[in-house]
Each structure stands twice: as C-alpha cells, then as structure tokens.
Amino acid sequence: MEAEEQHFLRKSYGWDNSTSFTLIQEGENKTYKVCSSSGNWVLRKYRRNRFDASQIKAELALISTLRPHFPTPSILKNQDGELLTLDVQGSVEQIYAVFQFIKGNTLHLPTAKDYRKLGFLMRRLHDVADQVQKKVAEDWPGWSRPLYDTVTLIEKPLQRLISASFLTEEDRACCIKTAKHIKGQLEQLGLGKRQFVHGDFHFGNILVTHDRWVCLDFDECGWGPRSFDIGTVRLHMRAADHLTKMWPFFSQGYGKKLSEEEIRLGTALRIFYMSGKIPIRQDIEMVRREPAERSYMRFINEEITG
Template sequence: MTSRRAQIARLRLVALAALGSYALPGGRLTFVSHGENTTFRHDSAAGRHLVRVHRRQRHGRHIDSAAAIRSELCWLEAIRADTDLFVPEALAARDGATTVEASASGETRVCSVLRWMDGRILEGSARPVHLRRLGAAMARLHEHADRWTPPPGFVRIRWDYETFFGDVMIYGDTSAADCWALLPAELRTRFESVAVRMAALLPRVGDQGLIHADLHLGNAVFQHGDVKLIDFDDCGTGPRLYEVAVALWELRDGPDYPIFRDALLAGYLAHRDVDATRLDDFIALRQIAFDLWYTGTAQVNPAFAAKLDDVHRWSLAMLDLVETRSAGT
C-alpha cells in the first residue's frame, strides 16, 4: 500500500494540473482531506476555493463518474437559484464546464472547484439549536427536490436495497461484495440480519426522492445563525428517513441523543412531515453503509487501516444499542 503522504503528494500534482483549466490567479494550495475524495484549499487574489480530486468509480460500478459529478453540481446550481439555502457554488472552467479531467505523475482524475464556504463545523460541540437549524434546512432541501425536475442526463446514486446490500458500490478499489467478505464473521452475521429486516422495510418507505445522503454535523457549516450544507458527493435518490438517520447516527450512542433527536425533528417538522417510527432501523442501515465504506477505504488508505478494528467494534456496539427497539416494532 502506498503511503498516505505519497498518495496526497501525487494527487496534489493532479489538483495543480486541474487549476490550469480555471481562470484563477496563482495562489497557495493547502491540503484539506484525504478520505473519499482528496481535497485542497486554494487561496489567491480571487478568494478561497475548494479543489476536489474525485475518486474513480465513486458513484458505483455502472455510473459515469464525470456525469454524476456534473449532475451533483447541476442540483446545487438549482438549489442556489430556487431557494435561499446556503450550498456550494461550482466554479466553471475556462471552457464553461463544471468538471475537468486532469493528469499528473501517471494519475488521471476528474476534478471540480467550489467556492469556499466560511463558518464553523461543530461536529463535536453542537447544541440542540444547531440540530434544529439543520433539520429545518434538510426539510427545505427535500421540498426543493420534490419541486425540481432534473434535466436529461442527470445521474446520481440510487440509495436502494441493492446499493446498501448488493454489489453496486466500489469502496476504495474494492467491490462491495469483497468488502462484505473482509468483515469479521460475527459482524457480517449481524449485518446480514439487518439486511433481512431492511428487505421488507425499504420498499415500504413512502417518502423518497433526492437526498444529500451524508448530511451529518461534519457536513454542516454554521455562521451567524445560518447553516450551510456542504459535501453533496453522496447525493442521490433515497428514503428521506435515511437522511434524518444520517444526521443523528453519530449522536445515537451519546447521553444527549434524545434532546438532539427531538431538536432535529422539530426543525424538520416545522416545514414538512416525516414518520420517524423506524428511525433506529435506518441508523443501523447507516452504520452498515459506513462500515463497508470504511473497510474498502482501509485497503488503500493507511490512516483508515489503522482504525478499522475500532470501527468494527463500534458497529457491533451500535447495533447492540439500536436493534432491541427495532426487533420489537
């Protein structure tokens, strides 16, 4: 496995190559993250931007990644035009395209550039008021999705049973089926029991449509009483209750979870209805999706590999927490 430092250094050269396609002055490129995509902050006289170097096959084995990224940016443009929600703005390249293909050091990737969104991420220090604001913004996002008609050629992930439990996705460079095979036997058995339950539940979930699909506190930027929604990289069609579950998932095992849950739901219900009866089932579903993604990413990213056993233990503890209630409903 190539070292994390070497991976980032190689992809930094790709980001620099991509910047040549944009009408941006020279500036400073600073590393931000290396997980799903690899991102850098670009500071110049034109302001601050986020440069995204997208992972190959990010959106599933049968989806054109470039088309999927353009579709993500198309929805963001519509949200900005039709609402006053704060979401990222894509910067067009010199040729007008919202994505470019860049190559360096034998690596070719699809890249995109977004205007930076200022504010604070409160993933470890949020208060109930922040969950209320996030719930309200989430509901308004879903309202927009229900009104909006995607253009021809729009393609995004379908968050259905096959995507969660089949062999649709590629995590890192590993197929979903191979990620299942890499799981410890006890964990795989527990995940399979959830799959049986969700096979009956997912088709009966009524409220479905475009969702962000990763709208937890790490993807919410707070500033001056506003919440800004970032990182739409997972967006696609799926159950709205899954969206709610993602926002609460990392809080589920904390002592203040009931307060945070009620705050998020209050914000959401102020704008539209949601039936949260089976919320814990969808939190379990999110835990499985996260663990499979983490398992695949750990095969190519040393930082993830070092924490993989901890993630597996967390998954078992989370299922212990939520499954008693789920089995009784």
C-alpha cells in the first residue's frame, strides 16, 4: 500500500503513525490487517466499479442491523461517524470499510458435522433476516442492495460470456444453450419469494473461533431466492467432489424443505452468475490462469439434468 494511501486511512480513522497495514487477501476486494495502538482491525478496500457507494452503504447497514441477532464482525466508524470511507481523486472513487479483527481460522477440510452446522448457520441467517426486514423502515439503506433477478442471473452473465475474447465459438454456443435451458426452467418454476441472501455463503467466509462461527464477507448480499444461497454451497461441494457425500448433512442442518427442482435451479443460476464474472475478473491472476467456465457449464448441466 502506498504511503499516501496509508496517510489518508490513518487520518480517516484516527490511527497514529505507528499503524501498519499488511495485505492478507487479494481477490474481488483487497483485505488488509491493520495493527494500531487502538487495536487490530481488518480493512477492506473495495474493488472499483463493482458496487457504488450507496450499495456498499446498504451492505454495511445490513451487517449492522443483523449483528445483534447473528454473529458478524462489528464495523469501525471513521472520524466522521460513517461506516464507509470514500476517497475521491478526480473521477476515481475508492471505497473502504474497517471491521473488527477476530482471531480464528477457516475450515479447509470440513467434516459431515461441519456441513450440518453450516446448514444450520445459513438457516439461522435466513430466519433472522426475515424477522429484521419486517421491522425496518421503508427508507432503510439495506433495501438498496442488488436484486438477483433474471437480468442479473442470466442476461448480463450471458452477454459477458459471449463477448469474452478467450472463449471459443464452441464455448459461446454452449453458454447460449445453457442460458436458454435455465431460462426455460425459470419460466416454469419462477424465482419464488425474493428474500435476503448472503450471496457467497461457504466455508471460506466462515471464521471459526474458540466458541462460535462468525459469518464474513457480505459484499454479494442482496435480494433473491433462498435457493441461490444454497446453490453456493452446492457449487463448492461439486468443485471439491463432496456433493454426494456431504449434501445430506448440510440439508439436514438447514432443515427447511425446498423442492429438489427449486434447489437445482437455484444452484444452476448461482453457477451461471459466477461464470459471468470470469470475463470481468481477468485482473485476478488465479481467474486469468484458470477461467473455469467449462467446468461451470458441466456443473450446471449436472444440476439441471439430475
């Protein structure tokens, strides 16, 4: 991190000159561990041109509203009392947020018991969100989070994919065929009730401490079908070749019964949505090196064909 950026952040949060910034993760956003005299924090530097300031304010408002009822890190306000910090240099806008640092680990080799607990935690998040949204006002910032509808889940991802220079004509034809198939199923089943979804709920975004599991990374959260959240877990299970073995345990933990057709469609939509992000994430080395769109299309086919 450049010295000028560090100076801006120290001034914004009232940190002294001894405060250090260490990069700990780079992907959709950059994440830094901040060590200051006032404590340790996690700084998120949001990926530019992904979400605007109003949508990120909505994300932070959602986390703050959920936190009294569900385990999420607290958010540190800046010197102006704001949850979001904005640095504007000419036409370039950079957005930051700072979260409580929590000592813990992520699970790299989850067991059946872990998958059951993950299902329980997702169900708890969904139930808490249902109760919270009944109580908030119409002008609550959280309502500004993205809507996962047909345009977001199918049409925009398809346009990105067929415009991607690294895809072959055969790949593009496969993407078009898959989108058509999913859209046809969607027209038959519908998206169901639009409710709060975390948008990226998996073990990589769960921090395990000595006494609890804490849910992280709400920057994909929005409003859509609950099967979209469940689809994130199924995608990770498929990628790890754990679906057959572990799905029953997650399903048992989640508890609430959704139809198999609804779950499979939600999973297909989740995977297609993720495929559409590949062309706009080519600045991330891992994505550029292993685009994964072919395996994604295979996963979708396995879901929609049963």
